[in-house]
Amino acid sequence: MSDGEGGRGAETDRDDPSGSGGGGRAPGAPATPRARSRSAALWGAVGGFAFLVLAQGYRLVGPGSLPVGIGGLALVALGVAAASAGLSYLAEARLRAKRRT
Template sequence: MRSRLRSSLLWGLVGALAFLVLVQGYDLAIGRLPVDFPARLALAAVVGALAASAAYVTEHRLYRRA
């Protein structure tokens, strides 16, 4: 696996887990959300996919500038 792809997948995982942590924190601080657990996982998968694709697209641009 190419390092750029592996890096973007790891950033996607970080984005999905960060989203789940924020949702859990909101749930503990404010109260129950009207969204059930499978829907939260689906949203986390979407956030992770967006983070992974954004990292894959922009990583080479940031690497060139550094």
């Protein structure tokens, strides 16, 4: 196959999650601080947006309004995002040490 499709040549497959010849890290290997912080930031964003979705759903379907306004919801969402980012940063090292990731 002269056009480069098909078999594996000298290049490595970066999408190979098994780590068997793909050049990736073995399971249980410690993550870099940059990767851990990026993962924690993304989990923080997920937590904050999940809170905002739940609050909006309550406002749409629930029996009444919430005791805080839009600004209060934004502050609580930032708190939830910070808490979930911090917890995911701390928990990742423990889960990786137990090889549960």
